[in-house]
Amino acid sequence: MLGSDPHLVAKECTSCGARFFDRRNACASCGSDAGFRDVEVAREGVLKSYTIVAFAAPGVPVPFVAGVVDCDGTSVRGNVVNVEPDAEHVRLGMKVRLATVPIGTDSAGTEAVGFGFEPVESGAI
């Protein structure tokens, strides 16, 4: 969700509270088909794991840092951005926050915006 306060939106099972980032027919956690509601995911989190991808499929720019961020109990997959992509600068357990990343503009002039996570310490406020 963009706007003045960009954030990620997850679908939360109305029965058990499990969260998903894609469309589900029923809940993979509890099996309920009671439905899902949109919930805002915390914008800050902790880097639980990462890898620095140096060799990727053709067309994917390298290197980049891929990681898993624990956003206050909701795990999110994303790139770690605005950081040197090496093991000196990317540290397990470091605090990160959501950042928007331009993806490009299409032929209709629409800009696509992606997301990543940047270190809290070194990012500009």
Added chain:
Amino acid sequence: MAEDVWILGIHMTKFGKHPDKDTLDLASEAALAAMKDAGVSIKDMGVLAAGNLMGGSASIGQQIQKQIGQTGIPVFNVANACATGATALRTAIMAIKAGEADFGLAVGVEKLAGAGLLGAGNRKPDSDTWEPKGRVGAVATLDGRVGTENMPGVFAQVGMQYIHEHSYSGTPFELFAKISEKNHAHSTLNPLAAYNKKMSLEQIMGDVMIAYPNTRPMCSANCDGAAAAVVVSDSKLKTLSLEQRRRAVKVKASILTSDPWQEACQVLPDVNTLTRSAAAQAYEQAGIGPEDLDLVELHDCFATAELVHYDNLGLCEPGGAVDFFMSGAPWRDGKRPVNVSGGLQSKGHPIAATGIANIWEVCHHLRGEAGDRQIEGAKVGLAHVIGLGSACGVHVLEKSAA
């Protein structure tokens, strides 16, 4: 209680590049040799289960029959990612346990030499206009933009998560490279391995970085290969020759699990929970514990994966995988040898063959036929595979008392 099942014959082809052999050549070679090893023929088989994950063939079993004998028996074509071979074996075992057959044949085969990176595939060009598509409503492909979908990177994160959760203070790169050093050292004794050169820590760490901390030799080797096994019911085995009974290996446990839902499993595949569940069920079914294992072949698709499975399979104290490794325990002269075949990093990983090839390795030692790499006096072994999606196969095998 269903009756016991035994592995009567088993074979793996040389893993590596086989430019002059197609999928059916390799599968037939493994199947014919497994039946010869068992002292039986295709006419004895009551069921066939076969897998070939990447070949795009929906009926590999029937195609194999056309090379080795069309006898009209039921064929199960199975696919379960990297656990495809174990799934084929498990299917044949289930048919025997159900009393539907006395003999079963399981075959796994793959042509994968030169396949390169597996997981994401090439990035497609972005479309002319941004349009949300698919179940995530993405306007563009996600690989490289929202994390990585390539296997070396996915499994790198699996290992990095473990050392983060267990507060490892050393250098992750060196730790994982040392695991790879062990497996490459083990591979020097395995003539069927795709690569059997010893590699120093410096060579491993200095090789091409794929996805930190996995360099190229820390990744499983794509190669060609096949493996096949003949299984037999306990009652039928009793009617066979002493030589057959002596070489038969008892299937003490045969378990297949899928991944139960966990909070983060949609974000990073959870290879731990289903492996822990499979291991617990396998030890219970076999009536043994991890301390009874003379050797273990586990799914080291990447060096970073091997570490977490020490813990998942209960080979160490909970959280103690690093200490377990650093103690030297999983080396072939240690107290719990792991991947004495050289593992997937050196032996190679022809996907659908892997889940039978690791059982071949264990059987080889239990039969006392492993030559230079024999683990002396081996009586009980465990073979583990995991395929993302996910599926986990664990088999516990025991030497015959005959």
